[in-house]
Amino acid sequence: MNATASFEIPTLAQLLDPSFHLMKAIELWHQLPDIVPIFLTGVVLFGMVAVMGQAAAVVMVLMERKVLSWFTQRKGPNRVGPGGMFQTIADGVKLLTKEDIMTPVMDKFLFTLAPAIFLFPVFALYAIVPFSESLIGVSLPLGLLVLFALSSISVIGLVLAGWASNNKYSLLGGMRSAAQAISYEVPLILSVIGVVLFTGSGNLKTIIEAQSGGVLHWYGIMLTPLSFLLFYVASIAEVNRVPFDLPEAESELVSGYNTEYSGMKFATFFLAEYAGLFVLSALTVALFFGGYTSPFGGTFMQNYGVADAIVQAVKLPAIKPLLVNGEQIFWMLSKTYIFIYIAMLLRGTLPRLKPDQLMGFCWKFLIPLSLINLFMLGFAKQFSLSFLADGFAGSWVYLALAALVGIGGVGGFCHFIDRQFKAQVAARYHA
Amino acid sequence: MMSVKELNPELQSNLPGVSIEAGFDTNDLVVNIGPQHPSTHGVLRLVTTLNGEVVKEMEPVIGYLHRSKEKMGESRSLFQYQPTIDRVEYLSSFYDHLVFVNCIEQIADIPVPKRVEYIRVICLELNRITSHLLWFGTFLLDLGASTPFFWCFRDREEVFTIFENLTGARMMYNYFRFGGVNNDLPAGWLEEVRAFCNHFPDRLDEYEAVATKNPILMDRTKGHGIMTKEFCLKYGVTGPALRATGEALDLRKTNPYSVYNELDFDVPTHTGCDTYARYLVRVQEMRESIKIIKQCIDKIPGGDGGALAILKKEVEAKTKEAKKNPEIVVPHWDKDWDTMGKKINLLTYKPPAGEASNFVESPRGVLGCYIITDGTPKAYRIKWRGASFSNLSALPELMKGHMYSDLMAIFGSLDVIMPEVDR
Numbered sequence: 051m052n053a054t055a056s057f058e059i060p061t062l063a064q065l066l067d068p069s070f071h072l073m074k075a076i077e078l079w080h081q082l083p084d085i086v087p088i089f090l091t092g093v094v095l096f097g098m099v100a101v102m103g104q105a106a107a108v109v110m111v112l113m114e115r116k117v118l119s120w121f122t123q124r125k126g127p128n129r130v131g132p133g134g135m136f137q138t139i140a141d142g143v144k145l146l147t148k149e150d151i152m153t154p155v156m157d158k159f160l161f162t163l164a165p166a167i168f169l170f171p172v173f174a175l176y177a178i179v180p181f182s183e184s185l186i187g188v189s190l191p192l193g194l195l196v197l198f199a200l201s202s203i204s205v206i207g208l209v210l211a212g213w214a215s216n217n218k219y220s221l222l223g224g225m226r227s228a229a230q231a232i233s234y235e236v237p238l239i240l241s242v243i244g245v246v247l248f249t250g251s252g253n254l255k256t257i258i259e260a261q262s263g264g265v266l267h268w269y270g271i272m273l274t275p276l277s278f279l280l281f282y283v284a285s286i287a288e289v290n291r292v293p294f295d296l297p298e299a300e301s302e303l304v305s306g307y308n309t310e311y312s313g314m315k316f317a318t319f320f321l322a323e324y325a326g327l328f329v330l331s332a333l334t335v336a337l338f339f340g341g342y343t344s345p346f347g348g349t350f351m352q353n354y355g356v357a358d359a360i361v362q363a364v365k366l367p368a369i370k371p372l373l374v375n376g377e378q379i380f381w382m383l384s385k386t387y388i389f390i391y392i393a394m395l396l397r398g399t400l401p402r403l404k405p406d407q408l409m410g411f412c413w414k415f416l417i418p419l420s421l422i423n424l425f426m427l428g429f430a431k432q433f434s435l436s437f438l439a440d441g442f443a444g445s446w447v448y449l450a451l452a453a454l455v456g457i458g459g460v461g462g463f464c465h466f467i468d469r470q471f472k473a474q475v476a477a478r479y480h481a
Numbered sequence: 482m483m484s485v486k487e488l489n490p491e492l493q494s495n496l497p498g499v500s501i502e503a504g505f506d507t508n509d510l511v512v513n514i515g516p517q518h519p520s521t522h523g524v525l526r527l528v529t530t531l532n533g534e535v536v537k538e539m540e541p542v543i544g545y546l547h548r549s550k551e552k553m554g555e556s557r558s559l560f561q562y563q564p565t566i567d568r569v570e571y572l573s574s575f576y577d578h579l580v581f582v583n584c585i586e587q588i589a590d591i592p593v594p595k596r597v598e599y600i601r602v603i604c605l606e607l608n609r610i611t612s613h614l615l616w617f618g619t620f621l622l623d624l625g626a627s628t629p630f631f632w633c634f635r636d637r638e639e640v641f642t643i644f645e646n647l648t649g650a651r652m653m654y655n656y657f658r659f660g661g662v663n664n665d666l667p668a669g670w671l672e673e674v675r676a677f678c679n680h681f682p683d684r685l686d687e688y689e690a691v692a693t694k695n696p697i698l699m700d701r702t703k704g705h706g707i708m709t710k711e712f713c714l715k716y717g718v719t720g721p722a723l724r725a726t727g728e729a730l731d732l733r734k735t736n737p738y739s740v741y742n743e744l745d746f747d748v749p750t751h752t753g754c755d756t757y758a759r760y761l762v763r764v765q766e767m768r769e770s771i772k773i774i775k776q777c778i779d780k781i782p783g784g785d786g787g788a789l790a791i792l793k794k795e796v797e798a799k800t801k802e803a804k805k806n807p808e809i810v811v812p813h814w815d816k817d818w819d820t821m822g823k824k825i826n827l828l829t830y831k832p833p834a835g836e837a838s839n840f841v842e843s844p845r846g847v848l849g850c851y852i853i854t855d856g857t858p859k860a861y862r863i864k865w866r867g868a869s870f871s872n873l874s875a876l877p878e879l880m881k882g883h884m885y886s887d888l889m890a891i892f893g894s895l896d897v898i899m900p901e902v903d904r
Binding site: 097123292398402404 | 695700
């Protein structure tokens with residue numbers, strides 16, 4: 051039976067019905083050879099990642115400038131477009147057309163390669179972020195492993211940029227960023243292991259589904275709040291933001307590793323930093339705040355039959371997944387932007403740490419604390435397995451234990467560090 | 482592709498490298514901080530030798546902002562020289578004027594009315610606030626906190642508007658004259674100042690809420706940049722930096738000039754000797770300045786400028802009439818209410834030959850001026866003593882063994898301003 055034989059001339063009523071065209075398109079899609087959908091999916095995925103990464107960065111740059119201006123009694127960008135909406139685009143055009151300066155003492159090849167190495171893993175991370183049930187690039191069984199594998203690559207870009215610039219400030223910035231990224235990777239991973247422990251999976255989608263019961267089932271609130279705090283602090287450090295922005299400390303290193311960069315190469319660093327903040331905020335949401343599910347559990351579209359009602363009203367059964375996914379994307383993005391907003395507030399509030407404080411904070415405080423936390427979670431998992439059937443009651447057991455041992459541990463560490471610090475001060479006074 | 486070494490072998494020597502013969506060998510890194518650097522507060526160059534991130538040696542190179550301020554005074558008349566004094570230390574230029582004007586007043590023995598002294602003190606203390614505000618903002622900016630910088634500039638602009646209403650300029654005032662001030666207070670000016678004094682302490686509380694108890698700030702400043710009293714005296718460090726060692730040397734109290742002995746205020750001191758102590762002393766000084774200004778507004782002879790100006794016109798008119806008709810009663814006019822102690826034609830003014838030196842407590846420390854006059858309109862010799870110069874000279878020894886990141890905190894806490902160093 052060939053294709054032309056099954057072809058029927060559609061009636062006028064069918065032609066006017068949009069769902070008929072949709073069904074036809076889906077039929078056609080299934081008739082194509084296998085390689086075409088795979089290829090097209092790849093292209094669409096790449097486009098999605100590129101566009102979403104860039105769009106998020108563009109929105110976030112404007113948002114950051116606006117938020118900081120509210121913080122500092124200013125109006126912020128308000129010239130280009132309504133309310134300064136197109137400021138970032140204008141800046142992008144400016145950076146694209148700017149002269150690309152390279153001094154003769156640079157290692158030109160590495161200098162050009164560095165921004166790409168920095169940008170690539172950040173954009174690749176978009177592939178594993180589940181924005182909704184269906185809008186996810188690749189749903190890997192070990193998505194978390196990919197996250198850590200990729201996020202540790204970008205530091206190579208920074209070190210290369212610092213080295214290839216042949217500028218002392220850049221070099222110091224590059225070295226600082228290497229030390230920082232490697233150190234903070236440890237608490238970042240240790241804090242996530244707790245989640246994996248309870249979910250039994252490294253797949254982000256599974257992790258989200260496990261928290262789909264609403265606010266009380268979110269890991270960040272009921273089960274592992276300490277893990278969430280550790281993860282968030284470490285992720286802020288991973289993306290080099292205040293108070294951990296030492297690699298580009300303006301008042302010390304002029305601009306750190308990107309001092310010598312100009313034009314689009316500089317813009318690439320800039321873009322990658324914001325894209326990185328977006329991805330890590332999105333992952334915070336996915337791991338600890340129910341991802342794309344609503345705070346009341348599931349989605350409104352499914353829970354209260356909203357989607358069915360709309361489908362019946364417009365008589366288009368094909369749009370039901372669109373509605374559900376749309377709501378999920380809405381929840382995901384809103385939650386993500388809340389965390390981005392918090393990062394911006396931090397930038398407006400806090401001074402910068404010193405390198406030795408930064409390392410001390412990580413190795414003397416965050417890592418021991420995350421080990422304690424991990425131990426607590428393991429303890430809770432092992433000894434209160436029966437309570438944890440519904441994922442909620444057991445969390446109280448954990449919370450009580452964490453309150454006892456965790457806070458005691460934190461207090462002990464704080465005391466220890468304080469005593470160390472006082473001893474240092476005393477030594478300086480007597481010297 | 483050419484490597485760095487092929488292009489410029491000399492460059493390689495400054496980069497830390499691994500030499501195979503001597504095992505893991507690291508060279509010191511010589512970094513030229515400045516003259517163009519975001520946090521050297523002007524054009525200071527610090528040739529710093531770093532071992533990793535630890536400062537081994539530091540050598541400040543100055544002179545990028547040298548404008549021959551002293552020589553300029555010898556080549557033009559006092560009247561022509563006066564506007565350029567503002568630029569000696571542009572963040573607190575009232576102080577430069579005060580020292581200069583006081584010297585000529587000493588040489589020529591010009592009386593200064595009480596009202597003028599009070600106006601001067603109000604201006605000086607407001608200027609101390611603007612100067613400390615700028616320091617507060619930039620100090621925290623150097624530590625990485627960007628928000629207080631904008632907040633401080635908002636308040637600083639408010640004071641500048643007050644100054645503009647009085648002198649016509651926002652930063653370069655050229656307001657003090659020999660034995661007086663250029664013009665009397667405009668009507669309602671004292672109320673503007675009072676309104677500022679009333680709301681400013683609340684704002685300061687807000688700023689302190691963001692910064693003072695911040696653990697990161699405290700970690701970065703407490704116990705760093707220790708300057709003992711002996712150390713300060715060795716280098717001639719004065720001002721808040723000296724007072725942060727517990728030594729209450731404030732010329733306003735120890736050698737009262739102007740009307741400071743009639744005012745009730747404290748000299749904030751701290752015994753911490755570190756960067757944090759200097760921070761606390763400066764913030765406290767802003768509060769004390771507000772206290773002084775409030776007293777001045779209450780005590781100023783003649784009160785607000787508006788009513789006084791009307792009275793003055795009436796007195797002048799009646800005095801003229803009284804010469805013809807002795808029956809007319811001239812209203813009471815106190816000598817203290819004048820804004821000039823002696824009528825001087827500045828264009829042709831020749832101070833008598835003599836010499837005088839004067840020192841005042843500027844926001845950065847002891848600011849001094851030494852003038853020799855020879856009976857011509859020009860000064861024979863003018864010498865400035867800026868507090869920043871002495872304070873900066875202490876930096877290399879202070880920085881030894883500290884982290885590179887401490888540089889900005891410690892250097893910022895000295896509140897050095899380059900035009901005063903180079904002059």
